[in-house]
Amino acid sequence: MRVAFLGLGHMGRPMAVNLHRAGHRVVGFDVADRARDTARAAGLEIADSSLAAVREAHAEVVVTMFQNGAQVVEAYAGADGEEGLCDVAAPGTLFVDCSTIAVDEAQHAHAVATSGGHRALDAPVSGGVVGAEAGTLTFMVGGAASDLEEVRALLETMGRRIVHCGAPGLGQAAKVCNNMILAVSQIAVAEAFVLGESLGLGHAELYEVAAHASGQCWALTVNCPVPGPVPSSPANRDFAPGFAGALMDKDLTLAARAIQDAGISARLGLTAHEMYRRYAEGDGAGRDFSGIIESIRGNAGGYESTDDARGAPR
């Protein structure tokens, strides 16, 4: 297919390279000089602007992989009366946004594209840079099933699992829900290890029990927050990411926004958001999110028990 690929950062560049290697016609662009240079060195054709990439590729598909929703909407619509991607794309072009953005922002971007005579999918990913390089990402897709079928082969070049989640925005909904589970379970596993330490329980022993019992989860058996039991986990390399605390903080900010919009009760999700906000404001922004265990250990003795907990029978 003929693809304009915009946003060639940590994730976008390897994704675009995989499309190029699979024989698609890819023209890329990134606003950052360094990202353009690195992408060019990786063999990608780079245009002088996003609009030029769409024109030069004669794009049937425009993929975006940006940091946030404001960038996506502005790129689609154009900033301050300037031309946007929707103005220069051929009628009926399929816009596929792979960035992680808020559900309502994804719906807004979809509306901008369709009112410009185009089609749009939200298609955020999980799997990180390793998955982007290996072409093993999971895509969570919102939008028309027929539009997804048109680009399924394209997505399968970059990913292993493609899930149609429903209407526009529901790909992003799946992404925030999944990452909220991940954040809460990573905190729960960390708290369990810290509690075990204070009770004299060894890491290896707790792991051996929980990994084969009902405490089993990804945060324990893949991303174990103590060194030893899972040699490949970030805890064995001083929490070099992995999945950085700043990204988890970002995703939980989107989850908190969705929780507020939906008006539901999600206390653990909001608590996880608060804990990861503090973690990212400290030294956690560039460290793996499993390093939250150090903040939990650091708070030992500083537990502010609620009246309910104080009065609870022992």
Ligand code: NAD
């Ligand atoms: P990144 O900052 O490395 O890359 C984003 C790129 O978009 C930057 O190079 C930036 O210059 C470019 N950009 C921004 N606005 C642009 C515009 N208008 N035109 C062209 N280029 C523009 O970020 P990343 O780590 O590649 O993540 C991209 C998205 O994927 C984010 O939304 C992130 O939350 C999500 N994500 C990241 C990971 C991860 O592990 N890094 C995992 C899953 C999802």
